[in-house]
Amino acid sequence: MSEWRIYQAVSEPHDGIDRLPAPPPWRDFEHEGEVTPFDRQSGDGGGRRLPRADAYRAEGRTIEAVNTALYLRRPLLVTGDPGVGKSTLAYAVARELKLGPVLRWPVNSKTTLRDGLYRYDSLGRLEEAGVAHHQRKGKGTGARTDLGRYVRLGPLGTALAPYMLPRVLLIDEIDKSDIDLANDLLDALEEGMFEIPELARVADRLRSVRVRPADDGEPVTVERGMVRCRTFPFVILTSNGEREFPPAFLRRCIRLRLSSLNDIEQLRPIVQAHLAGAADDSEEVIRRFLEHASTGELATDQLLNAVYLMTRTGGEGAPPLDRLATLVFQHLNVTVPTDS
Structure with missing residues (x-):
């Protein structure tokens, strides 16, 4: 098997991802800071999709497209008819390369970028702040609020957390989204980072906050309200080809069209x-x-x-x-x- 192929479309999981070379200089996100661990052996997060990922055997051009996306640290836009294995490809890659649970972000016409990045429970935060204020007023002391309890990263936000190895992110049926979502994704996918304003506002007194990831794995440390990836995730965006995407979005993706299963x-x-x-x-x-x-x-x-x-x-x-x-x-x- 060619050494160039990190993903090989074989039945047995392996550590080929360890051979992935350094990224191009313009896609190098390495920085100092705390590394977030994740369990590579926790499976594929596939649930019902596991059997199909187990049987998935990619063709040559699919293998080439996956490896091109891995090497260049670019999203892979996969189009094709329903049922041809667009989503399953993400689970097959995660399983073979032992990259842990797939982070799945299903998209519809009401989906916004923030849905994928993080959620903030403002009502819960206000309620706890009120209780703490009441305690201080009555007793002169009160427990300090743990702000991280009210923030949870979404699938995209988790994929952009500071992991040493790429997480697998499946953005499913992006062609069902509002027409602006593809453009909104550009900055996060290009820069490999995003801000959580609710944490940035208190960064002068609360530099580091630990928040929950989408897959309930190890908490992610957010420094000064910024989530920054260390290595770009392996991102698959699926589309049934129901509409076109803007050129600025397309030029940042590796594109693959899967043919119907007819054999x-x-x-x-x-x-x-x-x-x-x-x-x-x-x-x-x-x-x-x-x-x-x-x-x-x-x-x-x-x-x-x-x-x-x-x-x-x-x-x-x-x-x-x-x-x-x-x-x-x-x-x-x-x-x-x-x-x-």
Whole structure:
């Protein structure tokens, strides 16, 4: 295997990330300060996505795109139809390179940049301040408020914390966002840092504050209200290609388009990973799936649903495979009558 490939798309996790060379000078975020540890062995944070990440086998151009993003410390913008493995790629990289839980940030039309950076519980802070004031008034003393209790980093904010190794951040379905979010992301992704104003305002008397990360790992130390990364995270942004992005955003990304899964050899390991034991009898279901996919858009989840149902069709009155295909393999880009 080429030494150039940090991510190799292999089944066994390894320490290849330790071979990642120093970044280009314009993407070097190294600085002095406390390092935040994270548990590389804690898995992939995948939950239900773990089986698919386990079976994910990237093609050559995908491997090249991932490694290019790792070397250049740039986000990877992945486009393609639903179900082709855009999100799964993030979990596969995290699993293989042992980069801990994936930090997932699902995006919708109401998502703002601050949602990804941090949350501040202002009401809880005011309530505790009122209690402390009452205690001081009545007794002359009062406990000092721990401001860090009211701040929690979001997925993007956690990814930009001062870790020695890159965290994996999945910004899912960015094309569903408000049109301004891509531009708003530019500064944080370009500079590798951001300010928490609520902490910056008290930096003269409270220099360091420990706050909770999105994954509930080790607390992150924030100095003078600034969160600064030490190494740029591995960022995957997924898009179904529903709209275009501004040129300033695109030129800062490595771009990859994933093709639809259209081969039995690609689909069989996915079925096996999710439904062990069912794959041996699923060849006909996969063929039906591919036939339907040739005439309209389908997602891999629909195949898994059909294989699962097939394993439950031994009982009396169960529908035949033809009927199951009609029920489950309904194209995503057309309206299919439900009574057909």
